[in-house]
Amino acid sequence: MKRFMDEDFLLESETAQRLYHEHAAKMPILDFHSHVNPREIAEDARYRNLAEAWLTADHYKWRLMRTDGVEEKYITGGRAAGRDRFQKFAEMMPRAVGNPMYAWVHLELLRYFHSHVPLSGETAEEVWQQAGIALAEPDMTARGVLKKSHVRLLATVDDPADDLKWHAAIRADGCETAVLPTFRVDAILDIAADDWQNYMLYSLGAAADTDITTMEDVRTAIVRRLDAFAAQGCRLVDAGVACVRYYEAEEYELDDIVGKYLNGKGTPTPLEQEKYRSAILLLLGKECSRRGWVLELHYGALRNVNTKRFAQFGTAAGFDCISSRDSAEGITRLLDALDRLECLPRTILYPANPADNAVIGSILGAFPGEGIRGKVQQGAAWWFNNTRSGIEAQLTSLAGLGLLGTTVGTVTDSRSLFSFPRHEYYRRILCNFIGGLVERGEYPDDEKQLARLVEDICYGNAARFIGVDKNQ
Known part of the structure; x- marks a missing residue:
């Protein structure tokens, strides 16, 4: 019987142990999707x-x-x-x-x-x-935890209307870890939300110094805020939707949709909502391509399904679940629209439903990019899938349908600065998966190739994909 969580925890073969201890464990962390409050880092908070x-x-x-x-x-x-x-x-x-x-x-x-x-x-x-x-x-302290955890880069998710003062303070203070904002657009996308009108007019519009009355005004406000985020080192845009749909619309239709709700004339129909969201996602894809940024698309989660508890505690309180709605057609239509316009950015797709592993795996090869390894990625097992079985299923599917060696690894997706051992958890499972292939004779025991493979998945691929210096 093995000792509880010993040094070889989750490592079931000698090869897995070697890959982890000699390679994966030594790699720094690039945590490019975090919900940590940047204020904690700016103030170097204590707990x-x-x-x-x-x-x-x-x-x-x-x-x-x-x-x-x-x-x-x-x-x-x-x-x-x-x-x-x-x-x-x-x-x-x-x-x-x-x-x-x-x-x-x-x-x-x-x-x-x-x-x-x-x-x-x-x-x-x-x-x-x-x-x-x-x-x-x-x-x-907060920065001490980052240092102990060997975090080279941390990207927090931030609302487009945020003044980014804590990020500015971090940059001015010379934090050893690069801490960057991520442009999180959920509040812009959710046109059916009760507070969407106030958000667009008095939060986003005020932050962008833009009077929003038309769809073009929405685009102007978004671009201005993207510029503000760029000034603080932003490299990623993140969008979360329950289901991906893509419908093109004429500009007059989009003006009518935006104007209808901004002027208090009711809520747009489901189709109108999807047309509006499609236009926003198309704009974001274009902007990411133009700026050399990464577009993250999280989809397939039903949020706040317990309305009583949502009224009590608000969002992000733990009352969410997996959706079974199909997003394959919407994803491919969006990616195709961007590709036809020669502005498909590097993209990471995060499905909440594990049933979509094979769907995403098959989509990746349909949208390649010359000179870019894995231009469209399947993100690491997300949220409800971030379990041992979920990670193994994602690795198995990705290896079978694409190129596992190009994947950008995992993220904490956490609100706690003490969550970085989730990278260790993933890396141990990864090394056990690859080690198992070697032990079964399915991959050669080539130390040089294995070292490069593991180190790239743990850090190098993400550093190149996001566009940060590997030696940063």
Whole structure:
């Protein structure tokens, strides 16, 4: 029997162990999709205890606690002490057997808090105290965590109307880790949202110094904000939609759609909404191509499905699920429209539904780019798929249908600065997958080729794809 989470955790062969310890583990991290608040980095925040570090905004943890029947006052806080909240989380952990959270939590305890104690209700006090000692160390600040984690680059997702003052402060202060904003357009795309009108007129319009009345005004505002993001080093645009549809429309139609809602004349029909979103995605693709940026498209998640809880806690609180709607035709129509215009950018597709693995794998080869390895990518197993089985399924599908050696690896997709061991989790599974191929005689035991393969997937491919210096 193996020891709990030893140095060869998830590495089931000698080849896998060699690939991980000699290559993957040594690579820095390029985390190009993060929900970390840049203010924490700008102010080099400190965390007083594990409740602050872990439970402040992590809806992955919140979902498990709710599933365990924990009272809400211990989950989103406000009415319970941090130590009590942590106790409830610790009591839940033994029942998380097989969940990636179990591995992530214990990797974080080991890497940041010098603790190899399995977390439970009985061990909660010991772990709490040990973590408190570690958090009091001089270098356990936000920037200290980035340094400990060997993070070369972190890209946070930011609203287009954000003033980016925290990013400006980080750049002015000379942070060792490059921290860049990502242009997250969900608020622009969601024309059916109750607050879309106010957002466009008084948030986006004000930030872009643009009076928005027509579709061209929307484009002008977006381009101006893209310019502002570019000034802070932005390299990525991110769009999240429940389902990808692509419908072309005449300019007068788009003006009517935008004007209808801005002037309070009702909500656009579903088809009108899709025409508007298609025009926005087309613009973003063109701009990414022109600027040499990357377009990320996250799709297939049904958000805020529990309307009662959404009214109580708002979005990103853990009340989402996977959608089964088909997006293949919409994705291909969008990519084809951009390709016909000679402005298809480097693109990463993230399906929430694992059933789309093969669909995306088949799409990748239909939209190549001369001189660009993997111009259209399937992103790493996202959200509900970021499990051992989900990662293995994504790797298997991608290897079978495309070129695994060109993939840009994983991201944390997290609101916690202590989540970087998720890269370690992915890298161990990756090395175990490739090592298994070698052990079974399906790939040669060529150390030079294997080293290049693993190091590129862990870091090099993403550095080149996003356009940052590998030695940055």
